[in-house]
Amino acid sequence: MKRRHLIIGAALAAMMSTTSSYAQDVTLRLHQFLPKQASIPGRAIEPWIEKVQKESDGRIKIEHFPSMQLGGKPPALYSQAVDGVADIVWTVVGYTPGRFPKSEVFELPFMSGDAASSSKAFHEFIIENAMDEYTDSHPIVFHTHGPGFIHSNKPVATLDDIKGQKLRGPTRVITNLLGKLGATPVGMPVPAVPEAVSKGVIDGAVIPWEVTLPLKMTELTKNHAGFAEAPGLYTATFVMTMNKAKYESLPDDLKAVIDNNSGPEVSKLFGQAMDDMDKVGRSKADETGNTIIDLEDQRDAWMKVGAEVEADWIAEMDGKGEDGAALVKAARDAIAKNAE
Numbered sequence: 475m476k477r478r479h480l481i482i483g484a485a486l487a488a489m490m491s492t493t494s495s496y497a498q499d500v501t502l503r504l505h506q507f508l509p510k511q512a513s514i515p516g517r518a519i520e521p522w523i524e525k526v527q528k529e530s531d532g533r534i535k536i537e538h539f540p541s542m543q544l545g546g547k548p549p550a551l552y553s554q555a556v557d558g559v560a561d562i563v564w565t566v567v568g569y570t571p572g573r574f575p576k577s578e579v580f581e582l583p584f585m586s587g588d589a590a591s592s593s594k595a596f597h598e599f600i601i602e603n604a605m606d607e608y609t610d611s612h613p614i615v616f617h618t619h620g621p622g623f624i625h626s627n628k629p630v631a632t633l634d635d636i637k638g639q640k641l642r643g644p645t646r647v648i649t650n651l652l653g654k655l656g657a658t659p660v661g662m663p664v665p666a667v668p669e670a671v672s673k674g675v676i677d678g679a680v681i682p683w684e685v686t687l688p689l690k691m692t693e694l695t696k697n698h699a700g701f702a703e704a705p706g707l708y709t710a711t712f713v714m715t716m717n718k719a720k721y722e723s724l725p726d727d728l729k730a731v732i733d734n735n736s737g738p739e740v741s742k743l744f745g746q747a748m749d750d751m752d753k754v755g756r757s758k759a760d761e762t763g764n765t766i767i768d769l770e771d772q773r774d775a776w777m778k779v780g781a782e783v784e785a786d787w788i789a790e791m792d793g794k795g796e797d798g799a800a801l802v803k804a805a806r807d808a809i810a811k812n813a814e
Contacts, residue, residue, distance in 0.1 A: 500728060501535045502720070505560035507548040507665060510540040512688040517747035519564060519714070522735060530731045536562070541665070548663040552715070556610045561720045567616075567711040568645025569663060575794060576604040579805045580618055580711050581647040582787060583780030586809050587704025589682075589752070593617035593745030595808035596711060597738040603804050608713070612721040614736045615714040617744040619682040620752045621706020622648075623698050625691045626678025627671075630699040631767050633775055642667055642679035644710045651708060651783045652680065655776075668694060680708065683755030684748050692755075692762045699767040707776070712744075 504523065508515050515538075523536045542548065544560055551565035552573070567577050577600065579585070586592035597616040600608070630636045637656035642664075643649035649659035660676050664685060670676045671694045678695050686692055700707055721732065759766055769776060788798030 499533050499535065500724060501537060502561040502716075503537050503539060503544065504562040504564070505539045505542070505544045505551060505554060506564040507542050507551065507663065508540060509688055510538065512540075513684045513747055513751040514564065514712070514744060515540055517751065518744040522740070526731055526735050529734065530728055534728060534731060548665065552611070552713070555715050555717050558717045558719065560717070562614070562714065562716045564712065564714040566644060566663075567713050568647065571646045574604070574607045575791065576796060576801055577607060577616075577711060578645070578647050578787065579801045580709060581645055582784050582802070582805075583651050583708050584705045584777050585805060586618060586709050587621060587706060587813075589618055589620040589709075589745035589748040590742050591745070591812040592620075592709060592809060593748075594738045594742040595805075595812040597741035598812070599805055599808040601738075602808075603801060608715065610718065612716040612718045613713060614716055614732065615712075615741050615744055617712050617741045617748075618709045619712070619745075619748045620684065620709070621700060621704065622680045622682050622708045622710070623700035624678060624680050624707070625686060625695045625698050627695050627697065628677055629697040629765055629767060631769075632772065633779075639677045640675070642670065642676050642681075644680070647783065647787065648680060648708050648710070650786060651780065654779050654782055664689065667691075671695065682709075682748065682752055683759075684751035686755045687751065687758065692759045692764055695764075697765045697767065698759055699769055701773060701776075702768045702770050707780075714744075 504519070506515060506519065510516060519538065523538060526534055527536060546554060548565060549569040551563040552570055554560045555563040567574050568581060580596050580599070596618050600616045624630050624641065626639060626641065628635065628639055633655065638658065640658045640660055641652050642662050643652050643659045644664065649661050652659035662670065664681065667679045668689050671678065716732070721729065784802065788802065791798030791801060
């Protein structure tokens with residue numbers, strides 16, 4: 475009888491252990507650099523969090539820490555995901571120069587247009603060509619923003635007008651473009667832009683329309699220049715990625731929830747959030763009465779400079795043992811495939 479009780483007790487303990495494992499609650503900390511109400515945090519990350527929590531039946535809880543609330547500077551975000559300082563981060567790929575060289579191809583001048591199709595193309599490009607750059611984390615979403623514009627105190631109506639202007643650039647590829655255009659490029663994370671403009675440290679910045687909203691750029695600058703048609707002057711790229719050990723520690727059914735909310739279609743939704751808010755940002759500038767300059771009639775002259783930046787990048791990649799021209803072709807093919 476005693477032996478029978480021991481067997482039953484062991485069986486019950488095993489069942490309880492299995493049930494406990496299945497019902498495990500997981501809290502994940504998501505860290506990023508913008509205010510929660512900004513385009514991607516408010517219109518993509520927050521809905522993503524809600525969807526993951528719902529599909530996990532509440533077993534996954536995600537705590538959202540915007541505006542670098544867990545500490546550090548934006549360029550440290552990717553390393554925070556790798557090191558486990560945060561469980562999930564969203565960041566600009568180019569904030570860590572040299573770490574993701576093949577991914578930079580989508581930052582090249584006049585590469586892409588709208589963010590929705592470009593984001594899906596970027597995610598597919600990474601899967602096919604550059605996943606080896608992210609083996610130290612578990613990527614969820616790769617995406618781009620929409621076409622970048624020049625927002626400055628001094629109007630830019632010609633190539634000559636940009637010469638000498640101190641303009642913030644988000645990544646090394648784009649600061650190279652600004653330098654070749656004759657501007658004085660200043661690299662800094664986007665949260666630092668408003669103070670730098672207001673204090674005269676820089677004359678303006680290159681950012682998409684949607685970012686002008688949280689930064690209040692239509693109040694800080696009065697001139698906006700760019701290309702009305704695709705492809706735009708430039709795009710920046712983003713990644714939302716997860717600590718690898720944290721992902722691997724999840725039960726299979728919770729891994730499936732994360733997996734089902736990852737990939738190219740999710741990337742497209744992130745890009746669509748940016749496209750939608752680009753329209754709002756542009757409308758805000760119109761309402762404010764700012765000067766909006768369409769550079770479309772000068773596209774050839776600007777693209778000539780852009781081609782120099784592309785050639786520099788291809789040569790640099792070739793020097794690293796990569797086929798730079800093949801990567802450019804792969805990027806453009808992915809964009810053409812997903813064009814809408």
